[in-house]
Amino acid sequence: MARRTVDIAFAGPRIAVFLDGCFWHGCPEHATSPKANAEWWRAKLDRNVVRDGRRASTWPLKAGR
Secondary structure, three states: OOOOOOOEEEOOOOEEEOOOOHHHHOOOOOOOOOOOOHHHHHHHHHHHHHHHHHHHOOOOOOOOO
């Protein structure tokens, strides 16, 4: 599985920030659709949903964490 890139990095304290949210993951309840360049965004967000499905299937189940 390809390694995910960091959205924001703080090199000094070695902190990586990953921006996640309903928009990026195509949440059917909360996501919105951009009006500008709508076709490009739809394809991009659809790829995110597919990637999320693949990635989630590789995560180990850790109950209670």
